[in-house]
Structures are given as C-alpha cells and as structure tokens.
Amino acid sequence: MKSKIYYSIIFLAFLLFSSLSFSQVGINTTNPLSTLDINGNLSVKTVTLNGTNSGGGGSASLINDGVYISVRPLATDDKFQLPDPTLVPGRVYFVRNIQNSVTAQLTTTSGMFFPKNSTTGSSNLYMYEGNLRTVIVISDGVNWTYIN
Template sequence: MNKLKFLLILMAVNWTVNFGYAQVGINTTNPLSTLDINGNLSVKVITLTGGSSASPTPISDGVYLSLDPRNGTTDNYILPLPSSVPGRVYILRNITDFDTAQLSISGGTQRFFPKNSSSGTFTIAMPPNSDNKSLILISDGFNWTYFN
C-alpha cells in the first residue's frame, strides 16, 4: 500500500512539473514559446460609443476597440486599473472624422505614459485627425504605456 501511495505521488509530481513548463503550438510541431502560432491570429473586435465625463464608457472587453464618439465634442472612455489587468493589451482607434475620444483610468493615481517617456498624464485625447487617432496600450501592472 505504501509503495502504491509513493508511486501515485511520484506520478503527480512528475505530471505537475511537466505541465508547468508546457508549450502549445498551433500549426507547428516545435513550439518555441508558451504559445507559438504559425498562422494568422484573430482577436475580439468591439465598437463602443462614448459617454459623458460624469459617466464614461468602461473599456473592459475585447482587444481591438473601435471608439465611436458621437456627441459633437468629446466622448469619454475609462480603462480598468492597470494593477487589475497586468499585461493586458488594447488596440484603440477613434473611428470618427469629427469627434474626440478621451481616455482616463478608473480610480487611483495611475497614469498613461507615452513610449520612451517618464512623464505621464491622467488622460489621453484621441482627436480624429492626429497621431493619437490609433493607440496601442499595455498595462505594466502599475500604469498604462501607449504607442501611436
């Protein structure tokens, strides 16, 4: 009986160790990363209309987000705290030609940092005809870093 217990424990440990270092390959027999995709990747696309500064539209789902501000001036969108979604990536695009989308962060003192900068801001404007019309945002667990 003791030998059976020992054998089961040894098998469980071996399975756990091997499972912990698993690599998954899609369309490849030799994955070189935790997830290795040899082919195209599709991500969830969502279109969001904005809200007022008092009631901004939350961004919490999807990867590619088409922001559709419609009120004639500036519509507001709010991202989750970066500490609640470390490593999350969003691709945002203001799809209008007339209205500005403005981003802020839900609560706290976290900031948006442009790439290669140590100066952050609490909001980002995404005017319809500017370099900020399309942004990629990445949470480092403390703040959001963005690239245009």
C-alpha cells in the first residue's frame, strides 16, 4: 500500500514539474502567447568597440558581448570579428559603423555572410556611409545571414 502512495506522489510531482517546464512567461501580461511575451519596452546591452588602427592587414576587434554593437574603425578597413556561428546558433547582433568617413570590415571566424534572399555568400562585409552602415546579423548555426 505504501508503495502505491509513494508512486502516486512521484507521478503527480512529475506531472506538475513537466507542465511547468513547458510553460510560457509573460512580462506585464497575464496571458502570454509565446515562450517569452513582453508587453512593454525591451532594452538590450549596447557596446562600443574601437578598431585596432591597423586597417585591413591587422588583427580584428572581437565582438563577443552585447547585442547592439557600435563599431568605431580608427583606420580604413579596421576589422571587427563575429564569433563562430556554429557556437552561437540563433544569436542576433545589430552592428553599426559610427564613423562617417572610415570603412569598417566585418569578419567571422568561420562560415560566411549571406544577404537575406541570396545563396551567394562572402567572407566579409564592408560597412561605410551609404553601404551597409547598419546590419543585423543572425547565426543559422553554420553561417551568418545579414539584413541591412
């Protein structure tokens, strides 16, 4: 008899915890419709990275923190390197070159950059006034897709 009660308690605990693990979280809402449902403003971490002042031939400034990244190249084609997309699937960065007249070069440790709606990739992106000044990059687990 004790074993039936014991197994019944374990079964009920399992049901309770399994339903909680698939629940939805709402912030400022009583009826969340997604895994995370935010009714209000969202702030993300912003970071400013300076270039290495070595141009395209030098080492890259690593992008490994923040969501909204302001890059400040100190020499033309200063490199800013995204992490390996295979290590951060689903990660999203907003990258903006905040220099008006200096080109920033966006690179990655592996994979390529693909514009949305294209199957032709490139190993880097050049960001300057009038061309890709701001890009959103999204890891698909193999490469980066970018939207400007």
